[in-house]
Amino acid sequence: MSTVDSSLVAQLPLFAGLDTAELDAVLSDARSARVAKNAAVFRQGDEALSFYVLLHGHVRASKTTAGGEQVVVRYVSPGETFGVAMAIGLQRYPATATAVEDSIVLSWPASSWPRLVERFPQLASNTLRTVGTRLQESHTRVVEMSTQQVEQRIAHALLRLAKQSGRKVDNGVEIAFPISRQDIAQMTGSTLHTVSRLLSSWESRGLIESGRQRIVLRDPHGLVLLSEQDPHGVEPPAKA
Amino acid sequence: MSTVDSSLVAQLPLFAGLDTAELDAVLSDARSARVAKNAAVFRQGDEALSFYVLLHGHVRASKTTAGGEQVVVRYVSPGETFGVAMAIGLQRYPATATAVEDSIVLSWPASSWPRLVERFPQLASNTLRTVGTRLQESHTRVVEMSTQQVEQRIAHALLRLAKQSGRKVDNGVEIAFPISRQDIAQMTGSTLHTVSRLLSSWESRGLIESGRQRIVLRDPHGLVLLSEQDPHGVEPPAKA
DNA sequence: CGATCGATTGAGCCCTCTCAAGAGAGGTGG
DNA sequence: CCACCTCTCTTGAGAGGGCTCAATCGATCG
Numbered sequence: 123m124s125t126v127d128s129s130l131v132a133q134l135p136l137f138a139g140l141d142t143a144e145l146d147a148v149l150s151d152a153r154s155a156r157v158a159k160n161a162a163v164f165r166q167g168d169e170a171l172s173f174y175v176l177l178h179g180h181v182r183a184s185k186t187t188a189g190g191e192q193v194v195v196r197y198v199s200p201g202e203t204f205g206v207a208m209a210i211g212l213q214r215y216p217a218t219a220t221a222v223e224d225s226i227v228l229s230w231p232a233s234s235w236p237r238l239v240e241r242f243p244q245l246a247s248n249t250l251r252t253v254g255t256r257l258q259e260s261h262t263r264v265v266e267m268s269t270q271q272v273e274q275r276i277a278h279a280l281l282r283l284a285k286q287s288g289r290k291v292d293n294g295v296e297i298a299f300p301i302s303r304q305d306i307a308q309m310t311g312s313t314l315h316t317v318s319r320l321l322s323s324w325e326s327r328g329l330i331e332s333g334r335q336r337i338v339l340r341d342p343h344g345l346v347l348l349s350e351q352d353p354h355g356v357e358p359p360a361k362a
Numbered sequence: 363m364s365t366v367d368s369s370l371v372a373q374l375p376l377f378a379g380l381d382t383a384e385l386d387a388v389l390s391d392a393r394s395a396r397v398a399k400n401a402a403v404f405r406q407g408d409e410a411l412s413f414y415v416l417l418h419g420h421v422r423a424s425k426t427t428a429g430g431e432q433v434v435v436r437y438v439s440p441g442e443t444f445g446v447a448m449a450i451g452l453q454r455y456p457a458t459a460t461a462v463e464d465s466i467v468l469s470w471p472a473s474s475w476p477r478l479v480e481r482f483p484q485l486a487s488n489t490l491r492t493v494g495t496r497l498q499e500s501h502t503r504v505v506e507m508s509t510q511q512v513e514q515r516i517a518h519a520l521l522r523l524a525k526q527s528g529r530k531v532d533n534g535v536e537i538a539f540p541i542s543r544q545d546i547a548q549m550t551g552s553t554l555h556t557v558s559r560l561l562s563s564w565e566s567r568g569l570i571e572s573g574r575q576r577i578v579l580r581d582p583h584g585l586v587l588l589s590e591q592d593p594h595g596v597e598p599p600a601k602a
Numbered sequence: 603c604g605a606t607c608g609a610t611t612g613a614g615c616c617c618t619c620t621c622a623a624g625a626g627a628g629g630t631g632g
Numbered sequence: 633c634c635a636c637c638t639c640t641c642t643t644g645a646g647a648g649g650g651c652t653c654a655a656t657c658g659a660t661c662g
Binding site: 185187189191193195206209210211212216217239240243246247249250251253254255256257258260261263264265267268269308311352 | 427431449456457483489495503505548551
């Protein structure tokens with residue numbers, strides 16, 4: 123399938139404010155493609171030849187340092203834009219995008235971005251909002267890493283993943299894609315050993331239930347309390 | 363002074379691609395104002411009534427956590443846009459902007475942003491680039507906090523400040539605005555004590571020279587070496 | 603010239619990392 | 633369908649980087 127049914131994507135944030143005809147015009151430049159689990163959509167340092175919308179599945183964006191260490195930048199959920207390097211003035215992708223499960227992406231040639239924004243200025247505004255939201259999220263992460271201990275950071279990370287990509291199951295909320303201790307470590311600036319120890323402890327306390335690349339939040343509120351805990355016994359601030 | 367001389371701001375990134383007449387039209391909505399040292403331009407949580415360009419001086423953007431801890435998000439240099447909450451869909455400022463020295467800002471009512479981007483779509487693209495660049499910088503910071511020790515992070519921070527706002531002096535490069543040990547701690551996720559200890563050590567080794575809210579990089583290359591040092595004796599990767 | 607704010611430095615501790623070993627789960631090919 | 637192999641997860645022991653606590657010094661400003 124090379125063409126795309128516009129009804130599927132009409133309400134995505136990227137296309138807010140476009141009417142049906144305009145949407146069709148934008149979509150006529152796009153192609154859809156299947157990406158197998160564990161395959162890369164693009165790699166850090168590659169020339170940024172395309173930008174993408176995720177239609178189905180989940181994609182992990184991660185950066186590799188000069189020393190070879192990996193840091194997970196974010197997980198992309200269906201409907202989100204990714205690989206917009208071109209729009210922010212980059213020639214090359216600043217991170218690697220890997221499908222963590224079988225996924226379907228919509229892609230545009232980066233070369234058509236200038237023409238698209240000229241015809242549909244809304245695209246620039248919409249993308250600006252998206253990138254702005256990501257900037258807020260990244261700042262939140264910097265603040266957490268600066269002020270919180272590992273336990274609080276990991277609790278926050280799980281709660282965010284569950285909110286973003288949670289699936290209700292009988293025992294609670296399950297993170298809807300495969301995620302390892304190592305992945306969580308790379309999201310929180312920790313190590314897989316520390317993550318494993320903490321998750322084991324939480325499991326024994328009934329807060330979560332987990333297995334191989336699988337985590338179910340059994341008591342989200344309990345995790346919220348954990349995530350608000352202050353290391354030195356100072357009370358968490360009263361909710362205003 | 364309420365009106366602004368367009369020649370001063372013609373080459374700012376925000377206005378790239380606008381001709382003189384268009385620039386005048388945009389500037390006719392703007393007012394300039396002086397901000398005294400240590401005064402706030404706006405505060406975190408305030409309604410985002412304006413957005414700004416810094417004409418002169420330096421502004422620190424910082425976030426305060428629920429627990430009262432502060433984290434420095436960035437320092438704004440002359441020519442840069444800040445307070446663009448409105449453009450990224452926020453009703454309130456996500457951080458506090460404080461002049462760290464007497465400064466001059468240009469401000470627009472946030473309410474005129476929609477009209478401005480409609481008339482001058484370039485503004486959205488230009489702002490998208492700016493916000494994208496900040497997102498890259500924020501990710502860099504996350505990566506550093508995840509993978510490097512405090513000493514490397516502080517060395518990087520000083521080198522970036524010097525590159526961004528350095529002023530050549532006889533002994534080296536001076537950071538061109540007042541900055542305390544505490545400020546550096548809040549930029550790097552450390553404490554003022556650790557920063558003080560490290561700067562003292564660097565000063566005794568001749569790498570820097572410092573005083574009250576004043577830092578001169580005397581041997582930037584030495585700092586680069588420090589910033590690339592690996593904690594476990596593994597060689598920094600050869601520059602490809 | 604006193605007061606306030608920033609910087610320095612010591613002592614001790616603890617959270618989290620590193621190092622190490624092994625067990626369980628799942629996929630795959632014969 | 634079973635045996636093997638790989639990848640993920642677990643858990644212990646020990647060390648150390650950087651934090652907390654505490655006290656003092658120095659400089660700038662009103």
